[in-house]
Amino acid sequence: MTFRLSSDALRLAIPALSLTLLLAAVFWLQPRAMSYVGLNLLFNLAVPIALATIAQMIVMAVNDLDLSMGAFVSFVACVTATFLRDAPVIGVLILAGAIATYAGLGVVIYLRNLPSIVVTLGMSFVWGGLAVLLLPAPGGQAPDWVRWLMTVKPPLAPMAIVASIVIALVAHLLVMRSSLGVLMRGIGGNQRSVERAGWSIVGARASAYGLAGLFAVLAGIALVGLTTSADANIALRYTLLSIAGVILGGGEFIGGRVSPIGAVIGALTLTLAGSFLSFLRISPDWQIGAQGAILIIVLALRLMLNRLEKREKRR
Amino acid sequence: MTPLFRLFRKPWIWSWLAAFVVWFLTIMVTLGASALGLSQAALTFAAFSVIVGIGQMFVITLGPGNIDLSVPATMTLAGTVALKLMNVENGMILPGLLVAIVIGLVVGLGNYALIKALRIPPIIATLSMSFIVQSAAIWTNRGLRIKPPSVLAEFTTSSTLGVPNVAIVALLISLLAWFLLEKTIYGRWISAIGQSMPAARMAGIPVDGTRFVTYLFCAVLASVAGYLLACFSGGAALNMGSEYLLMSIAVVVIGGTAVAGGDSNVPGIWGASLFMFLVVSMLNTYGLGAGIRLIMTGLIIISVIMLAGGRRAGMR
Amino acid sequence: ETSAKKIALSNNYAGNSWRQAMLTSWGKVTGEAVKAGTVAAADPFTTAENQATEQAAQIQNMILQGYDAIVLNAASPTALNGAVKEACDAGIIVVSFDGIVTEPCAWRIAVNFKEMGRSEVEYLSKKLPDGGNLLEIRGLAGVFVDDEISAGIHEGVKQFPQFKIAGSVHGDWAQDVAQKAVAGILPSLPDIAGVVTQGGDGYGAAQAIAATDRKMPIIIMGNREDELKWWKEQKDAKSYETMSVSIAPGVSTLAFWVAQQILDGKEVKKDLVVPFLRIDQDNLETNLANTQAGGVANVEYTQADAIKVIESAK
Amino acid sequence: MQAGMAGSMDDVLKAVIAVDGAKVSFGAVRALDGVTLRVMPGECVGLVGHNGAGKSTIVSVINGGLTPHEGSVASDGERLERYGINAARARGVRCVFQELSLCPNISIVENTRIMHRHLGGFGWRRRAAKIIETSLDAVFPGHGIDSSRAVGDLSIAERQMVEIAMAFSDSGIAPRLVILDEPTSSLDASLARQMLDHVRRFIAAGGSVIFISHILHEILETADRIVVMKDGRVVAERPAQGFDHHGLVEAMGTVAKEETGQRSVRELSTAPLILSHQAKGLPFAARKGEIIGLAGLAGHGQTELLLALHAAQSSNWLPERDPLVTFVAGDRRLNGVFELWSILRNFSIASLGDLSRRGLILAGEEETKGADWKRRIEIRTPDMDNRILSLSGGNQQKVLFARALATRAPVVLMDDPMRGVDVGTKQEVYAIIREEAARGRTFIWYSTEMDEVRLCDRVYVFREGRITTELAGDAVNETSIIAASFEGAAA
């Protein structure tokens, strides 16, 4: 038998290669980025995005889509910058309640057979409203420990890189290696068969949504740690960024095919793409358009490698 | 009894009920005095959501993952370019409309090229496209606001027999959409593709052609909506479409179209569009703060979908 | 001596005419400055969406690119503090304007937004001594400019209690959104004597009100050309009276010169104030004549203006 | 004689599962109308019946997935009040469902984890791999399936093998009763043989099996006792020796006469060439009016050829007035039915071009044609406006047949379309195919059943993705096809 890469490994190779190419381009444009400080500056804002991407990926693993991700992370950021600092106990309770709400959403969506897109669309208004109530104007302040965590300077590699690796590993263990992860992906692949094996779909979906909520909460906290304060609209972009991150990382919308390591790499790639563009110094008229172009290019790269994968499989 | 029962099984009935309840609650503040004014305003503004919503609905019908996020940018580009071309001259109205439609066609072509040739998932493909289109809109006239030709401005802001003209346009487009969906082969095809693309292919349906036409249709409707909106609000603005991103999706799903594809309906779009306008008006009228207002909007959307969507099967 | 210095503009949004005018002014003034050799570069950067996180990343990239100063119109007064602090730590001068940041190491060229809101009500109190109902059009919820102006307006209403805010809607600073929101609430409102705005929504409100058979109230205008033109038409037709308050987009050029002065070693106070741009009944025509069709009323600043502002702050 | 009189107290006490008087209805459809069924230890019960007889429904009841509206379920003499999926699995009831019930996106090992709920804890991957590999080796010796592969990457036959092995696997709770709902539909003869042998070994070791199949000889040679169902009732129940092929068909109430491989050799070599294709291996060509069989072991490239022919002859971009080919799907969930639609719409979708004028669908003509075909191939439904999913699997397949035959396309591609179709219907469809072929239609027919291949005028035999042999005329017989199928392997 010839050596054959598993489809999981290939799923990962593609985003990894895009990231490497992009990183090489950035280093070439801006050699200063090739340092401890430089890497941290390039990547530290990718940490909350990576966490949000993992959260979105877990929801996508059970064949749903979360359109409230951005609003929810903003809400968490507001809670972190206010309650979590001033009254940690209440803050923790609020965040726990938010995670429970997420789990509850998972249950309601399943039991009432609702389209997750609509429910989370509605929830995005709810989270947004709560955030505006908490912080009508931007403000608040990051708790010191959060600030410390996000700015600590570990030896060898900068925090941004260390955090990304830790996130990827933890998510990989949870989603790809654990029984719960198998169950969640199984539901994405064929819910009926999981049900027939005697599992409680309600429980599994509640755990999946709860887990997604947990990662999203971590994203909000990490974000405040970087920005030092919050506002109600701070992370609205995360909805689309997280979806794009999952896709870039080799995940699919339906069928439970996801890759946590890929998702983290996808988030890093997206962040890096932004930097790459500003190093290129494009005319301001086209700076926005260039962001679209770079998304297209990175995804086209994915396609090219996908073709390779197919050829590999046919052999 | 039975016809009533059957009515309640229609997926679109809930959005209409919700719109009616909200309308009633709003006019009760003035004990009904505002009924006419509110209804006219609702019809006017719902019209724009209806036009973009119908396009979005056709795309969503194509099945899971199909969605067009380039709607707002297309509206903006079509509005700015058309108004720039018309340059306040009444004689240029038709060329202006034509240019708007051509822009829609080009954007639709671009969208489908990305989806097909580069196999990019539609949600990301259209998002990337929207950035490029938005840049093009900025580049064309750097955000200068040009007034619409007087005849057009007059037409879009006035009413015929008490019904706003834009609502009449939207109604005509809805009729066309309904006809396409229910009576033509094309309607069957998109529904089939939405349920199962491999099955549609094996049944001999020209899948790519049909999907392509659908993306074109959506983009053209978006550009027509942009053209009308720019004329209605006295000039195109660079951010004039941004509201219609969530709106176009929300009206489709609240209107009872299956998010998993294959099943769509036109009346629901109207109910949902009226509802989305009225709910904001109601909460404004009751003088609630922005935070409460947002929360209420969200909760109302979820309740409507709970009432309406409970029994229907859907992937998501 | 700043001829070797590089300055960057970090802008968080480009999707409306004000921002476009701001970018144009920047391009015009800095282009001349670069040609004259005053500075080495003055590159503008814009993020795709009005998002603090993206702008923070942008600032971090500017640090890497080795700019000497960053001129900043911030998406959030506080959420960029982390990035701004890193820039300061890297020895970069940060000058914020319009959307200012609270980080102490940065300079601020601020507009007194509260006063702007209050002055609207004050003006109305002169025109309408008997007071009446007001409709308030706000901006984007959760953004600090919105909160400030609105707070000023409410302060004004407290000061002139003959006014009452009968309704309040969010127009998101987009005139079609404002038009829609006003049209939705209007049927349920009593008679409206005045409309207080945050600038830029006046025309939308006028459109919405014109669509009904209500009497046209006094609508406080912003600085967009269509607002001024509509005002002019009304003034000519039925001697309509109102005023306009706004910030001139050219303030970006002031920020540029301030940054240049700081780089030059000048002692500059951290907090500078620019007056807002006010247009009244009598200078409407001159302002309208100076405004590009479809554009925004504007003032651009020179190096001398900047020095004057810096001196007066001392 | 183990199962004598059904209903004796003794039996109830010993029965692994005893269903008594189960009634189930779906809306107006009576799927089960008082069914009593007992399964003894060490017994293989064959369950046969026409499409929609209620076989799959009784399986759902036994498996705990469906609670009967009336009637009871007992096990080991104990009446079970709260019987559900978990209770069933705890008692060792396992099920192989007709349609794929593995998760395609995860690996075989991970699927094993899902099937065995109590397998958790540290190191479950190793244990799960061992369990499934042991079982695969036992049921299908020499299977060559790597348990770390994703199920979606397997061929349909391999998936079915994994599913069968999964049902027989032992992870602590040993399987006592294994229900096989048409397990061999995608397996070729040799794999089916291996499975049937394993069933006998399992029975010999004291296990029980319920075996559902439309391939009657499998039932006759494997089952100890045969239960015949019809319209939701049990109509006959006898030891297997008490039935022969003919008797079984009669008991199922199928009137169709049996024709075993009567094939008139037709001379078609002068008919005009209608389709040719350069496949791998020998060139492929089809003449007007021919019935061409694609044979060989399952998954050796037959479906791929059909898909390639379809892709080459139909446009993905432009609608065609006169398509050359039409397709009957075998995997109806994947590329056959449109689940949201009525039967009528499912039927008419491929021939809309003929049922419309200038893109406008003529509702009247559509209905007439639908009613016509409903009669012609006896689709069991009160109303063509019912949803397609209200039909049993076999009837859905008939609709797909009608869909293809109702078009004007001169070439019909068939991808093992008789999966799960009952004997009576099959005979009717064979007759229709012959009749249409006589009128000049060409059929290209991939089948896993030898009886069907023997009906063809000419046969291409596949091996490892290529056409290795072409058989025509009298050479089309079981021996030569099997010989050709294994040719490469022997070498």
Ligand SMILES: Nc1ncnc2c1ncn2[C@@H]1O[C@H](COP(=O)(O)OP(=O)(O)OP(=O)(O)O)[C@@H](O)[C@H]1O
């Ligand atoms: N979930 C359901 N909803 C509606 N009708 C159903 C459902 N399940 C089964 N039926 C109906 O119940 C009857 C029995 O179906 P069942 O699937 O048990 O038949 P079957 O004997 O398995 O047929 P086949 O050989 O085709 O598989 C059929 O008429 C079928 O249409």
Ligand SMILES: Nc1ncnc2c1ncn2[C@@H]1O[C@H](COP(=O)(O)OP(=O)(O)OP(=O)(O)O)[C@@H](O)[C@H]1O
């Ligand atoms: N939720 C449902 N609603 C309507 N019909 C259903 C539903 N679930 C199953 N059915 C239908 O009921 C019938 C019995 O289901 P089942 O899955 O057992 O069929 P099957 O065994 O696959 O058919 P076959 O054996 O003929 O291939 C099928 O026709 C199926 O499509």
Ligand SMILES: [Mg+2]
């Ligand atoms: Mg069945």
Ligand SMILES: [Mg+2]
């Ligand atoms: Mg069956």
